[in-house]
Amino acid sequence: MPSRVKPSSAPRELLPLEKIRTGIPGFDEISEGGLPKGRTTIVCGGAGCGKTMLGMEFLVRGAQEFNEPGVLMAFEETPEDIARNVASLGFDIEALANQKKLFLDFISVEPREIQESGDYDLEGLFIRLQSAVEAVGAKRVMFDTLEALFSGFRNPGILRAEFRRLFRWLKDRGLTTVITAERGEGTLTRHGLEEYVSDCVILLDHRIKDQISARRLRIVKYRGTKHGADEYPFLIDERGMSILPLTSLQLQHTVSSERVSSGVPDLDEMLEGKGYFRGSSVLITGTAGSGKTTLAASFVDAACRRGERCLYIDFEESRDQVARNMSSVGIDLDQWAKKGLLTHEAWRPTQFGIEMHLLRIHKLIEKVKPQCVVIDPITNLLNGSSDKEVYSMLMRLLDFLKVSGITAVFVSLTSGGDNMEQTTVGISSLTDTWILLRDLELNGERNRCIYVLKSRGMAHSNQLREFVLTGHGIKLLPVYVGPGGVLTGSSRVTQESAERAEALQKQQEIERKQLDAARKRLTIQAQVTALQAELDAVEKEEKTLTREDKEREKQDEADRATLAKSRGSR
Amino acid sequence: MKTKPRPKGSKKLVELRLYVAGQTPKSVAAIANLKNICDGDFEEDYHIEVVDLLKNPALARDHQILAIPTLVRSLPVPICKIIGDLSDTERVVVGLDIRKATKGKKPTAKAQAVSGAR
Numbered sequence: 001m002p003s004r005v006k007p008s009s010a011p012r013e014l015l016p017l018e019k020i021r022t023g024i025p026g027f028d029e030i031s032e033g034g035l036p037k038g039r040t041t042i043v044c045g046g047a048g049c050g051k052t053m054l055g056m057e058f059l060v061r062g063a064q065e066f067n068e069p070g071v072l073m074a075f076e077e078t079p080e081d082i083a084r085n086v087a088s089l090g091f092d093i094e095a096l097a098n099q100k101k102l103f104l105d106f107i108s109v110e111p112r113e114i115q116e117s118g119d120y121d122l123e124g125l126f127i128r129l130q131s132a133v134e135a136v137g138a139k140r141v142m143f144d145t146l147e148a149l150f151s152g153f154r155n156p157g158i159l160r161a162e163f164r165r166l167f168r169w170l171k172d173r174g175l176t177t178v179i180t181a182e183r184g185e186g187t188l189t190r191h192g193l194e195e196y197v198s199d200c201v202i203l204l205d206h207r208i209k210d211q212i213s214a215r216r217l218r219i220v221k222y223r224g225t226k227h228g229a230d231e232y233p234f235l236i237d238e239r240g241m242s243i244l245p246l247t248s249l250q251l252q253h254t255v256s257s258e259r260v261s262s263g264v265p266d267l268d269e270m271l272e273g274k275g276y277f278r279g280s281s282v283l284i285t286g287t288a289g290s291g292k293t294t295l296a297a298s299f300v301d302a303a304c305r306r307g308e309r310c311l312y313i314d315f316e317e318s319r320d321q322v323a324r325n326m327s328s329v330g331i332d333l334d335q336w337a338k339k340g341l342l343t344h345e346a347w348r349p350t351q352f353g354i355e356m357h358l359l360r361i362h363k364l365i366e367k368v369k370p371q372c373v374v375i376d377p378i379t380n381l382l383n384g385s386s387d388k389e390v391y392s393m394l395m396r397l398l399d400f401l402k403v404s405g406i407t408a409v410f411v412s413l414t415s416g417g418d419n420m421e422q423t424t425v426g427i428s429s430l431t432d433t434w435i436l437l438r439d440l441e442l443n444g445e446r447n448r449c450i451y452v453l454k455s456r457g458m459a460h461s462n463q464l465r466e467f468v469l470t471g472h473g474i475k476l477l478p479v480y481v482g483p484g485g486v487l488t489g490s491s492r493v494t495q496e497s498a499e500r501a502e503a504l505q506k507q508q509e510i511e512r513k514q515l516d517a518a519r520k521r522l523t524i525q526a527q528v529t530a531l532q533a534e535l536d537a538v539e540k541e542e543k544t545l546t547r548e549d550k551e552r553e554k555q556d557e558a559d560r561a562t563l564a565k566s567r568g569s570r
Numbered sequence: 571m572k573t574k575p576r577p578k579g580s581k582k583l584v585e586l587r588l589y590v591a592g593q594t595p596k597s598v599a600a601i602a603n604l605k606n607i608c609d610g611d612f613e614e615d616y617h618i619e620v621v622d623l624l625k626n627p628a629l630a631r632d633h634q635i636l637a638i639p640t641l642v643r644s645l646p647v648p649i650c651k652i653i654g655d656l657s658d659t660e661r662v663v664v665g666l667d668i669r670k671a672t673k674g675k676k677p678t679a680k681a682q683a684v685s686g687a688r
Contacts, residue, residue: 115665118657123638
């Protein structure tokens, strides 16, 4: 029989494992809901990997955000130390304790002063735990770290029995518990605590690669539920812990048909006269000095002008430097920063590993909630990371931005040469619009050209256009096609002046012809006038002749009458 | 809570506190064992207090008690703790540092007293 995928044998009517949210950014996503409710989770890892931090956030956020009071049983640090440690993350333990949302019990295990004689149990611990749970009505408990008991009590048999009893006790009371444990050699925990707690095991790791620290979290085991199984990078900063969900994103984002201006009207004209799609990702590639940042800044400027919030992440220049440089082309970024519309963050690409960058960008986006994001340049992220890592990071980032409906502009530096149309990390297939900036070298000069290499979902221009950086931003110039192709720079200027001369010549010719015609007209008019005069004269003469003729007839008649009279009278 | 003073003139005072949690077999055994040990032929003045943490749970925190039963010698300093049902009498005697106080006596006699208590 060929092996078949076994259908899930779990009966439908069984409720899935209930989870409670930790409130730790990212953790609830990768664990698909948080920690198992009413059960115990082991957080293990080496020294300084953030075990206590995770547990404390679980407690504090539970108390603050989910109204679930918590109890901390601290074996290693005094409540004062812990309060101080987490105060730097903005957690006020003392206030929570005063509000009866948190109960801290410091358990001192001093092996020096303890002798053992005969059988014992850890009922004292249970009594303390119970009174603490009752004092605040706790729903969450954390032990940090239970293993300290191994140093205080010599009888492992008793300890193991008591651990088993403790975990049952916690489960019976429905307390969601986090216990921290040191990682052992070849085992998850040094004392094998995971054998008692098998519901959920989280492994934290702090490693150094190429002198850059990277923290990772992995859910080793989560019984009865699906969860992200990868190693997820996480960050501990001034706002606590945050975990980056790496692969939880899918291609399910909705798209917008709204258009946003690229900030350059002439470029918008090349994109159906409307610009980019909102929520799409735009890649601007180009060689050094081809105007990539200016184009990106134009986009930011236009977005801020529409009143949208923008995030500009810079791996190359400082905020002031960009602002100064952009003011030289008439883009005033400072005004938007002052209005709070533009957040410009610049840091060195070598400052962190690749995931830390991604996480930081994530956090910034969550904080700023921008409609537009610019990353300038993504190619600098390559420093210290492999192409594959960068590719997967950028893919995640693109997905995240698309899901959030953020229009993103990525600036990428290409090295020039033949492979201009090949991005360094091959992310072109991930982006919707790809704008290529290039220098054309001709007749001893370099001129900037812009070309829309692709733009999904629109009938974009196929033209390679020259552009100039003016005091009012980017201006595209008319297309001049000469015998050798598109004319740029001084060739274009020559062509332009030639065309101007030709036009002038045509103009002059027309004027001359007009003049000729006018003259001809005048001549004809003069002839017409002369003829008219002649006509008049002839008419006049004609009239005179007629009159004379009539008079002569009259005279003749009179003469004849006179003659007749004279004859008759005879 | 019960106190069990054992007046024996103006001798060195040993303050002992035994923490138990209800009448569990271990607690009962510890009380009995402690009684036996202290009934031995020692020269100190004993002041024994038995604390039931079920009746007063806050004391477990205040006095850093984890294991039950726990015997605490608060005087003379330094404080020392012995956990367990105190069935290992010798350990208790060593732990409480009682032997020193009985320097004048013959060690054999004391050892007999100890074994008798067992």
